[in-house]
Amino acid sequence: MNYKLIAGIARALLLARWRQTLVAAIGVTFSITMFIAMLGFMTGLNKLLDGLILNRLPHVRLFNDVEPNKNQPINTAKEYKHFHNFIQSVKSAQSRSEIHNSATIIQAIKADNRVLGFVPKIKTQVFYNDGSIDFSGLIDGIDVAGESKWYHFNDYITAGRATDLNNVSNSIILGKAIAQKLLADIGDVVQVTSSKGDRMSLKVVGFFQSGILDIDKVQSYTSIATAQKLLGKTNSYITDIQINLKDITQAPAVAKEYVALFDTDAEDIQTANSQFETGSSVRTLISYVVGITLLIVAGFGIYNILNMMIYEKMDTIAILKATGFSGKDVNLVFITIALSIGLFGGLAGLFFGYLLSVGVDNIPFNMSGLPAVKTYPVNYNPVYYFIAIAFSLFTTYLAGLFPARRASKVDPVIIIRGK
């Protein structure tokens, strides 16, 4: 097959009708531009929103939960062995939320080469006291360095310094909304009461704002040592171990394994946060649907132009066939025309899509909860550019398919006789 010749003929036909060709190509360019810009923006937004929550979540979390006793007496009765038993006569024990043998578990996690990093944590409920008012909240005792490294704790400190939790004894970083309620400023002392009733005075060294008000209204942070002191526990006491893995997709498997291995509860990020995945995929889906719809419209434009071209160029097709070009050659000529509209329109679309993305990327966007974000988020993932050009070639190919087949079936005798 002499493809150079076919391409030359396709080019000549295209240039003879360059105005219409241009309009068709602009249609493709426009849809690819929108496709790229929309997907870039949408997935950028997805990343940001997911990051808001998922960035701060461990891939696997080990903890001890209050659960009903699994060994209910009825299960030991032989005749009911294969039944589903509802009678639960042994109540849930006041299980300790402490992780037993935390030192050994930490050793084991350290040795596991699937693990990227981990931090221990103490979660506890407290009351914040302000004069005669008490309100409940949560305090996490954290390893500041680890928490900053793995869960971006630093990014959410709006005033003060995270490291002061270690440097200043009995210190606390308050949720922004709590600080407002308590009228507390940095350097002030606030009173908290543990669930056991012990009171403690803590010095405010910073404010924390996650961007999610429900969290900021209840959550504060201290160092692990301060939390142990508040609870009156020894320095081996921890309630949670947060683990990040090298490969996040392994989280469910690892969680399952650790449950068996360490006799604790374990929760993986996929199970705990499936709703975020859904939100992201719906947004991405919408972008694809809009992009593809635009492309289909552009495809119809190409279809029309090719049909018109075939009607106008009947003579040319007849001559080609009379002088020895086969139906397949003619078919190839028109497919080439369609694909080159798709290719050049698509490439221009990638370029303009990139420019538009850069434009969006420079629009100021101030989100109160996210001091690190100054402009609209845009994702420049090259995968979308590949998908876009593949789509544009595919749609233009489809648009060219039927006209090309018609052209290949033109009977030169009818055309020549018709003169």
Add this chain to the structure above:
Amino acid sequence: MNDTILEAKNIGKSFRDPVTVQVLQNITFSIRKGEFVSVVGKSGCGKSTLLYILSTMDTDYEGELLIDNESMVRKNGAQLAKIRNEKIGFVFQFHYLINEFTVLKNVMLPGLKLQKYSEQEVEERAMQRLKKLGIDSQANKKANLLSGGEKQRVAIARALINDPLIIMGDEPTGNLDKKNSEIVFEIFKEISVEFNQSLLIVTHDQGFAANTNRIIEMEDGRIIKQ
């Protein structure tokens, strides 16, 4: 010795719409290498229809057609296209050129399709033929800018590009004035004598026919004299 290059055996053709009309019946003749044959007959007697069959563009007929001692009956579209490209040169009444291309490119096109010679060789061959027909000065003009007589000469150059076994023409001078008709006839005569080129030309021009080697006369779809 068998130097027959084209043979029609009992060819018949009928159109079925709206009623069946037999347009060609029992067409049997053959053409030998180097013959210059003209086909004459009243308007509507089936000359063009026959020519479309002989040129393999029309495949819907009865009987058998042999080109270069090869039957055309059971060949597919691509095979027939190859035979048209390689073995048949066609000149139409209305000078069919591709207006998007230059004169030279028009002549080169079937040669490029054949892929027997390199692009450069095809170009040289095209120029030789254009020179032979006295229109080499127009080689780089767009085809639609030429006069009718010039266009027809370009079409002949195009028909010659692959050294075909036979050149077929359907009233190639039918649309030209007397002077241009004579030029075209002279060209045919010349290539017939000089290159021993076989020609099969349908014509209404009695003078044209009289100067060819052989006249096939048709009436109502049959050959009445050959």
